[in-house]
Amino acid sequence: MPLMKSWVASANDPETHFPLNNLPYGVFSNNGHDARCGVAIGNQVLDMAALETAELIRLSNAPVFDLPYWNDLMELGPETWQALRERLHEFLREDAPERAQVAPHLVPMADVTLHMPLVVSEYTDFYAGRHHATNVGTMFRGAENALPPNWLHLPIGYNGRASTVVVSGTEIRRPLGQIKAPEAENPSFGACERLDIELEMGAIVGVSTQMGQPVTVAQADQMIFGYVLLNDWSARDIQAWEYQPLGPFQAKAFATSISPWIVTKAALEPFRTTTPERERELLPYLKEPGPMLFDIDLAVLIEPQGAAPEVIARTNYNQMYYSAAQQLTHHASSGCAMNTGDLLGSGTISGPEKDQRGSLLELSWGGKEPITLQDGQTRSFIEDGDTMILTGHAQGNGYKVGFGTCSGKVVPAPSFP
Incomplete structure (x- = not known):
């Protein structure tokens, strides 16, 4: 077009x-x-x-x-x-x-x-990018156990907090939490030291369902009103201590940023593309009737205090293993009621190359390989004063269908009352 x-x-x-x-x-x-x-x-x-x-x-x-x-x-x-x-x-x-x-x-x-362009009814975040899941799993469990046994069969997710979804430009206060250093006998309480971003897309549910009502992938696709850029801020050290056995909690609950413009599904129709080839055949309820992903170029930029912003990663939404429609179908499959204004985070979008990784955890390989910025500064994780910026667009014939930017500046942690 x-x-x-x-x-x-x-x-x-x-x-x-x-x-x-x-x-x-x-x-x-x-x-x-x-x-x-x-x-x-x-x-x-x-x-x-x-x-x-x-x-x-x-x-x-x-x-x-x-x-x-x-x-x-x-x-x-x-x-x-x-x-x-x-x-x-x-x-x-x-x-x-x-x-x-x-x-x-x-x-x-x-x-x-x-x-904020909508009232977020509820927020669910998924873990549906294979390259990200493989990288993180390799770091913590080794390459042979990188993906959990269920990962190739269903889109893993957890229920987040709608109360702390904020619009781009909102300052992000470094969170407090329990942290246990590997060599420590007991945990301590204090400011997160391994603050991170997650480059994601957010799908906005426009049509509600009744409790007990499942939907097909085709129906789920029709229910999606539009998409936003989404940064699911992550406190990696808090997460490492708390996440077993039930998964993320305070490490994710403190902030999620979205871009201020909802790009409609109708505007993205010319850019539809297929999900990657399946290693394991999906169960029938998750099979897609046609292309359900979109070809959207994405970038992560960092702007340290007093410095110019620079790109530290580029990837594409077409790297997702599960589409938003599949995620919505799985979410509703148990009979979970979906509401107008529900927000579904895609999960971190990373590509196969090092410069295509959608989090600092991956870019610095858990802090072992700090990235060097243009002015000589290095980063393993986000420092106070850093502004993190996500941007993205689908490239048409002489035009772009873009999302603008999704940004947030990190400010120091509060003092505990």
Whole structure:
């Protein structure tokens, strides 16, 4: 699919993340006005609440855009999602008949504050990238036992905390927790010393299910509203002590960052691709009816205090072993009710090469091989003052369907009360 031309000139720039082909959904505020729904187009934000007030768009009897979240729109279902996308194309295409009425409702992106784009109902994080799982397993259990016995049969996951999912730009306070050094007889309590990131994609569930209702992979794919960049911050030393036998807890509960723009599944359709070849045949309920992954280039950048940001890893979402639709199907298979606004983290996305690893744990091989930055500094894990940045886009023919950035600056741990 070629670039779709818009009368918003900046949307036709081949380097923008937000051409007419994209139209991602976010929440913004400006000039003291309340936060409300907006759509990114080039370097502008289309004020959806203003369009609704002007009666240029109406999707429901009740307002759905003069709100600080997109959940109400999600609840209207896939047919309404498609109708909205078609209406936005009519507003913004090069020959739009309503250009004069729409133009006053554009706001420069440079003048807005971006907020959480949804109310996260619940948050589940998966462990579904094979290269990451193999690397981590090799470090802790040896190459011969890198993957647990169930890994090739189902997408492993755990329930996280919706309460600490935050929007890009939110500072991340270094967590406190119990840590047991290998040589110590007893644990101690203090600040995490091995703070890490996890490069992930987040899938947003738009359609709810009833308790006891399983879904097929095809149905799960239709339930997904869109995707965001996701950084599941991780306290590796806290995690090492606490995770057996039930898995991550406080080491993951303190913060998860997401990008402010929800890229819809419709915008990603041209970039569908297949999951990797299976080493073990999956059970029938997890088999995919067609391509369920997306070809999305991803990068991790680090910006130390007072230094320029630099890329430390590049990979692609096509490296995932399990798609978001498979993860959602497995999640609901027991009868677990899924809610509008549920967030599913993909798991760390790493490729086969060293510079394609999506966490510092892997990049520094557990701290044994520190990475050297351009100014000569080294890092095994994140230091106070470092800003970690995720970015990503799908590359089209002369355009990008991008996610913007997902960033967070690490600040010192609090003092314990």
